[in-house]
Amino acid sequence: MKYLVTGSSGFIGYHLSRRLINEGIEVTGIDNMNSYYDVTLKESRLRNLISHDNFKFIRSDLAEMEDLKKIFMSEKFDYVVNLAAQPGVRYSITNPEVSIRSNINAFFNLLECCKMYDVKSLLFASSSSVYGNSPKVPSSIKDNVDHPISLYAATKKANELMAYTYHHLYNIPVTGLRFFTVYGPWGRPDMAYYKFALNIMKGIPIEVYNKGDMERDFTYIDDVTESVYRLLMKNTGSDYRLFNIGGENPVNLLYFIETLEKILGNKAEIILKEIHTCDVKRTHADS
Numbered sequence: 001m002k003y004l005v006t007g008s009s010g011f012i013g014y015h016l017s018r019r020l021i022n023e024g025i026e027v028t029g030i031d032n033m034n035s036y037y038d039v040t041l042k043e044s045r046l047r048n049l050i051s052h053d054n055f056k057f058i059r060s061d062l063a064e065m066e067d068l069k070k071i072f073m074s075e076k077f078d079y080v081v082n083l084a085a086q087p088g089v090r091y092s093i094t095n096p097e098v099s100i101r102s103n104i105n106a107f108f109n110l111l112e113c114c115k116m117y118d119v120k121s122l123l124f125a126s127s128s129s130v131y132g133n134s135p136k137v138p139s140s141i142k143d144n145v146d147h148p149i150s151l152y153a154a155t156k157k158a159n160e161l162m163a164y165t166y167h168h169l170y171n172i173p174v175t176g177l178r179f180f181t182v183y184g185p186w187g188r189p190d191m192a193y194y195k196f197a198l199n200i201m202k203g204i205p206i207e208v209y210n211k212g213d214m215e216r217d218f219t220y221i222d223d224v225t226e227s228v229y230r231l232l233m234k235n236t237g238s239d240y241r242l243f244n245i246g247g248e249n250p251v252n253l254l255y256f257i258e259t260l261e262k263i264l265g266n267k268a269e270i271i272l273k274e275i276h277t278c279d280v281k282r283t284h285a286d287s
């Protein structure tokens with residue numbers, strides 16, 4: 001059985017690829033190695049993967065349909081896991097065209113290839129951001145998610161709808177996962193836990209939004225890869241499945257900063273900022 005993992009040089013894609021190859025599964029990773037954050041981190045993750053015989057890497061942009069078709073034709077994937085995307089809520093406001101290219105055009109190309117090349121199932125990353133500022137917590141997959149407050153969230157919700165349509169029309173089994181603030185080793189330098197830790201260590205001020213009245217349901221990377229692995233192994237035939245993948249234990253932003261201060265032995269210099277209209281105040285998963 002052959003797996004395609006897209007975004008394999010990214011944070012979650014790297015960990016999942018490692019998990020799959022350690023289980024003896026044959027994995028092909030695709031990544032365009034873009035410079036949204038430090039490329040040397042992506043290169044280091046990739047170096048760890050290509051040292052395994054059952055891992056093959058193809059550098060390619062999923063938004064390039066002709067290239068993707070050639071890859072699908074020659075590689076003959078059984079299963080596809082889509083973890084490539086342009087993350088970043090704020091980034092989707094300042095660079096909307098990049099988010100559309102990597103989250104919508106690329107996703108459409110992938111769906112088309114799954115259809116054309118008889119892929120057995122597709123699993124893809126959605127996001128807790130689809131819940132927007134819904135007052136109902138914890139967030140359940142049964143909740144209405146028609147009010148995304150950033151373009152990033154809208155692309156994720158659009159992915160869920162597009163995937164459903166391909167499942168309905170072409171009988172492709174699909175699993176969508178709404179991840180909640182994933183953290184851990186080899187993590188993303190653009191995320192708050194990483195930026196805050198670095199700035200506190202260096203004595204650089206940190207920007208705290210909404211006077212710190214924010215909460216995030218952090219989810220440890222090993223729990224994410226374990227969930228994805230079990231869902232991949234538990235093949236349910238022809239379903240369309242959606243799951244929240246979250247720690248179910250929201251942490252207040254100020255408590256989070258105090259904890260970092262204690263562990264790093266440095267006081268944070270805090271600049272209080274108004275909340276941005278694209279920021280979600282709290283996330284809390286009903287898993």
Ligand SMILES: NC(=O)c1ccc[n+]([C@@H]2O[C@H](COP(=O)([O-])OP(=O)(O)OC[C@H]3O[C@@H](n4cnc5c(N)ncnc54)[C@H](O)[C@@H]3O)[C@@H](O)[C@H]2O)c1
Pocket residue numbers: 006007008009010011012013030031032033034042060061062063082083084085086087101102106125126127128178179180181182183188
């Ligand atoms: N990390 C989180 O907390 C979190 C939370 C919710 C959802 N997600 C989603 O999970 C998935 C993985 O996130 P991550 O944290 O590993 O992000 P990441 O940025 O570390 O990984 C994404 C990878 O995809 C690659 N990529 C982007 N566009 C591409 C394209 N057009 N073609 C080929 N490769 C491309 C990037 O180079 C990168 O290596 C994403 O879909 C993200 O939106 C992540």
